[in-house]
């Protein structure tokens with residue numbers, strides 16, 4: 690596994706996402722309230738471009754006619770057939786033990802750390818004033 694600088698934090702504000710290509714893989718980087726997560730841009734159902742899907746929350750129904758909406762902004766709906774995935778883990782909402790979108794660890798590194806740890810900077814201009822979003826692939 691190697692580490693790659695994929696964006697500055699200012700490029701992906703809370704609620705936003707960015708598709709990046711790392712070692713030939715398209716990965717969606719998501720910011721949920723300041724936490725960053727990476728998902729492979731290929732739906733495990735039939736290969737749809739998952740990371741372009743609608744971002745929503747979790748809807749649960751304890752009984753007919755009643756529902757609870759939680760986790761706003763943490764669920765990703767595939768644009769092809771509507772399968773939903775937890776952005777934090779990649780697990781399917783309806784069958785989390787059996788179906789999972791590939792996820793990648795993402796962290797924020799200070800500008801100085803990026804230079805000290807010799808991460809691979811592919812497309813981002815180097816600056817010591819910004820924090821960087823880093824994905825492990």
Ligand code: FES
Nearest residue numbers: 732735737767770
């Ligand atoms: S390809 Fe994603 S739900 Fe079918």
